[in-house]
Each structure stands twice: as C-alpha cells, then as structure tokens.
Amino acid sequence: MAGAKKAAALSPAVRKLAALPILVMIATKRDDGSVQLNPVWFELKDGFVWLNSNTKRAWPKNLQRDRELTMLLVDPKVPDRYAQIRGRLVSLIPDPKAEFIDRLSHRYTGKKFRELEPGEHRVTFKIQPVTVTGQMI
Amino acid sequence: MAVELSPKMQAFTQEVFPAIIGTNRKDGSVEIVPVWFEQKDGIFWINGGTNRGWFKHLERDPRITLLLIDPKEMFRWAQIEGRMVNWTEDPGGEHINQLSHRYLKKDYQGPRTGRIKIQIEPLRVTGAIDGRR
Numbered sequence: 001m002a003g004a005k006k007a008a009a010l011s012p013a014v015r016k017l018a019a020l021p022i023l024v025m026i027a028t029k030r031d032d033g034s035v036q037l038n039p040v041w042f043e044l045k046d047g048f049v050w051l052n053s054n055t056k057r058a059w060p061k062n063l064q065r066d067r068e069l070t071m072l073l074v075d076p077k078v079p080d081r082y083a084q085i086r087g088r089l090v091s092l093i094p095d096p097k098a099e100f101i102d103r104l105s106h107r108y109t110g111k112k113f114r115e116l117e118p119g120e121h122r123v124t125f126k127i128q129p130v131t132v133t134g135q136m137i
Numbered sequence: 138m139a140v141e142l143s144p145k146m147q148a149f150t151q152e153v154f155p156a157i158i159g160t161n162r163k164d165g166s167v168e169i170v171p172v173w174f175e176q177k178d179g180i181f182w183i184n185g186g187t188n189r190g191w192f193k194h195l196e197r198d199p200r201i202t203l204l205l206i207d208p209k210e211m212f213r214w215a216q217i218e219g220r221m222v223n224w225t226e227d228p229g230g231e232h233i234n235q236l237s238h239r240y241l242k243k244d245y246q247g248p249r250t251g252r253i254k255i256q257i258e259p260l261r262v263t264g265a266i267d268g269r270r
Contacts, residue, residue: 035159079171
C-alpha cells in the first residue's frame with residue numbers, strides 16, 4: 001500500500017458487528033504470494049483489532065513477514081452484509097501467561113482457554129485498521 | 138493438478154452459505170469478499186461481472202483461495218486453494234439464476250446481462266472438515 005497509512009475510523013455498524021462473538025476471516029499471503037484464509041478469534045478494542053495465535057501456525061508467520069492483512073466480518077444473519085478491513089500490524093506482544101488468549105476464550109466460549117501445550121508460545125497481534133470497504137459503509 | 142474432494146468435502150460443499158474468496162490485488166494486498174458458489178464434479182463455479190475487482194485480479198493472477206465456513210458453527214470450515222481455469226459468458230443469466238435458486242429458492246432478481254461464470258479448479262484443501270491444517 002502506497003501513501004500515508006492513516007488509521008480508519010470504524011463506523012457504528014461495523015463496531016456493532018465486531019462486538020458479536022463471530023469469527024473474523026483473515027487473509028494473509030504465503031511466501032509464494034498465494035492467499036491464505038483463516039477464521040480466527042478477535043477483539044475490537046480502543047480502535048484496534050487484536051488477534052492471538054501460537055507461533056507455529058502459518059498465518060502469524062505470514063503476518064509478521066508482510067505486516068499487513070485483510071480482514072472480513074460477515075453479518076451472521078445477512079451474509080451479504082459485510083465489512084472488509086485492511087489492516088497493518090503495529091505491534092506484536094508476547095502472551096506468555098496466556099492472559100490475552102484467556103480473555104478471547106471468555107469472549108467466545110465463556111471459559112478459560114485450554115492449558116498451553118509444552119513448548120507452545122502465544123503471541124498477541126495489535127492491528128490498526130487502515131481502510132474499510134464493503135456493504136456496511 | 139486438480140485434487141479430488143473427499144466425501145466429507147463433497148457433502149460440505151453442498152451446504153448453502155457463501156464462499157469467501159481471496160484474490161491478489163496489484164499492490165500486493167489481498168481482497169476478500171463473500172460470493173455465491175456451487176461445486177459440481179469437483180469444480181467450483183462462481184458468478185460475477187467483468188467489472189468486479191476480484192475478476193480483474195484473477196485475470197492478472199489466476200490464483201484464488203476459497204474459505205467455506207458454516208456461519209452457524211464456525212469451527213466447520215475448509216480452505217481451498219485453487220485457480221481460475223476458465224471463464225465464459227453467462228448468456229441470459231442462466232447460471233446466476235441457478236445460484237439464486239440454490240441460495241434464495243427463487244429466480245434471480247438482479248440484472249441478468251453482462252454476467253460471467255468462472256470455473257475454479259481446487260489444488261489443495263485444508264481446514265477442519267478434512268482435519269488437515
């Protein structure tokens with residue numbers, strides 16, 4: 001993306017959708033340039049999108065390499081209402097005590113996250129929304 | 138080379154929800170949008186217009202990734218890496234009307250002219266349906 005990367009303000013409709021315990025679809029690029037899509041847990045807070053993963057999966061590696069991604073939120077009741085959000089990675093925060101993944105787990109399941117596996121390292125991604133497009137604008 | 142879909146994937150792709158497609162923009166970023174799809178004989182079909190952003194991306198780079206996800210149980214999902222192998226006109230909107238019946242159980246209400254159908258060959262399947270991440 002060329003030019004200044006200013007933060008995009010999310011509309012009330014998008015914020016309302018993001019408050020639901022739905023998954024966000026994230027698109028990252030593999031190193032061969034092909035597109036990888038994954039549904040993941042997220043939270044929208046303080047104008048940023050927050051994601052969490054273990055460090056072994058492919059999408060966090062892709063995201064750390066490119067520092068940008070595209071996200072899609074779809075209204076579960078009306079599938080052609082959606083918001084596409086392009087974002088950039090502003091920081092990577094280790095989550096050694098699994099505090100943030102516990103928080104996400106409570107949002108989605110009402111329970112604490114499972115015990116971490118031996119050697120499992122969790123990391124939190126702070127994403128700044130850059131542009132928003134789609135049927136919900 | 139195209140891959141064959143497993144029986145589980147065959148069944149999953151008959152369920153009715155949009156596919157989320159990812160294509161490559163010229164600037165290297167990814168566009169993702171939900172679209173209607175159908176799977177027949179191992180081939181995925183979507184419908185659009187030549188003016189759609191994602192179609193322009195496919196003409197430049199035929200690689201396309203489809204995410205299929207059950208909106209009611211979102212842990213049921215599959216990712217299909219594929220490529221556009223062909224596209225043809227959709228005269229009279231016959232194909233979009235067929236998709237409309239799949240999704241809405243009625244005739245397509247939008248304009249039926251200027252539409253195209255896009256043929257996508259699956260190259261790799263991952264995700265929870267086949268149990269391969």
